[in-house]
Amino acid sequence: MHDREEIFEALTKLGHEPSYYVLDGRNQTLVALAKCGADLIVNLTESYAGDDKMDKNIAAYLELIHIPYTGGGPHALLLAQDKSIAKKIFDFHKIKTPDFATSYKGRTDHSHDIEFPLIVKPVSEDGSIGIDNGSVVDSVKELMERIHYIHEEFDSPALIEEYIEGREIYASILGNDNPEVLPLIELDLSKLPKGTPRIAGQDVKFDHDTEAYKVTKSAPVEDLDEEIAKKLRDTALAAYRALKLRDYGRIDMRLNKKGEVYVIEANPNPWLSSQAEFAMAAKKAGYSYTDLIDKIIELARARSI
Numbered sequence: 001m002h003d004r005e006e007i008f009e010a011l012t013k014l015g016h017e018p019s020y021y022v023l024d025g026r027n028q029t030l031v032a033l034a035k036c037g038a039d040l041i042v043n044l045t046e047s048y049a050g051d052d053k054m055d056k057n058i059a060a061y062l063e064l065i066h067i068p069y070t071g072g073g074p075h076a077l078l079l080a081q082d083k084s085i086a087k088k089i090f091d092f093h094k095i096k097t098p099d100f101a102t103s104y105k106g107r108t109d110h111s112h113d114i115e116f117p118l119i120v121k122p123v124s125e126d127g128s129i130g131i132d133n134g135s136v137v138d139s140v141k142e143l144m145e146r147i148h149y150i151h152e153e154f155d156s157p158a159l160i161e162e163y164i165e166g167r168e169i170y171a172s173i174l175g176n177d178n179p180e181v182l183p184l185i186e187l188d189l190s191k192l193p194k195g196t197p198r199i200a201g202q203d204v205k206f207d208h209d210t211e212a213y214k215v216t217k218s219a220p221v222e223d224l225d226e227e228i229a230k231k232l233r234d235t236a237l238a239a240y241r242a243l244k245l246r247d248y249g250r251i252d253m254r255l256n257k258k259g260e261v262y263v264i265e266a267n268p269n270p271w272l273s274s275q276a277e278f279a280m281a282a283k284k285a286g287y288s289y290t291d292l293i294d295k296i297i298e299l300a301r302a303r304s305i
């Protein structure tokens, strides 16, 4: 079941009268949206007309037509989308994030003094697009080839980041004035086939038939010292605030053996499927799926009052 159907069901249970509205990339659907009569929109858009940088424009449009909507505003969607901007903001706030450089067609936009191993990714994709076993590089030759691949395949600057060996931990955050960090979830990558990097590539996230998908799973993490767990929660909250995320968001982090916490990225409007990490964390905190949707709606509604 898609998250939109689960949300539809939850809204019905809550006594709302939901309906679907699909922005299919044609201008008519944008124009008609202004007259659709909705009191509030649960914004599940991730792209417009196939362009996934346009999610911010949809949020901005909803503001122009004065329909309250859930989740991040245009500024948050812009800041989080471009990982190099997000990382510069994290640096400013002293939120630890891997040192990095960006490169586009031979031009360097920004560079720390970085050391191998490195991971190379498109600067602004999501869903692990462009992230696979070839992403982690140990030599200049591999690095150059991978930068070239990112340019060719995605016509995008490459983000070249220090690779952080460690546990992969997600913090789901709910709220605005006083956001609540829900129980931490770990994606256990330790059982990935030998010789492959411990990363959540596309296979781990989506390719049900692969070994990588079958041997990895997310679950609430129970074995952390309270001090480390607090550091993870505080770091995630700082990142949520720094990028002005709203209502709900998920911060992806790495925890290394020394107990250092790195923010890998911030996700405004993370996937709301009942099977995904956000709902898993909410459940662990005692929210039913319906409670969770109710809470998100109420947070959005409070903005428009």
Ligand SMILES: Nc1ncnc2c1ncn2[C@@H]1O[C@H](COP(=O)(O)OP(=O)(O)O)[C@@H](O)[C@H]1O
Binding pocket: 098, 119, 121, 125, 126, 127, 128, 129, 131, 161, 162, 163, 164, 165, 168, 198, 199, 200, 201, 252, 254, 264, 265
């Ligand atoms: N600097 C890094 N160190 C270690 N692993 C990383 C790093 N950057 C990304 N990864 C791995 O790649 C995955 C996807 O990267 P991410 O930047 O979150 O992309 P997406 O936006 O597509 O989710 C992460 O969940 C993590 O497993």
Ligand SMILES: [Mg+2]
Binding pocket: 128, 252, 265
């Ligand atoms: Mg991610």
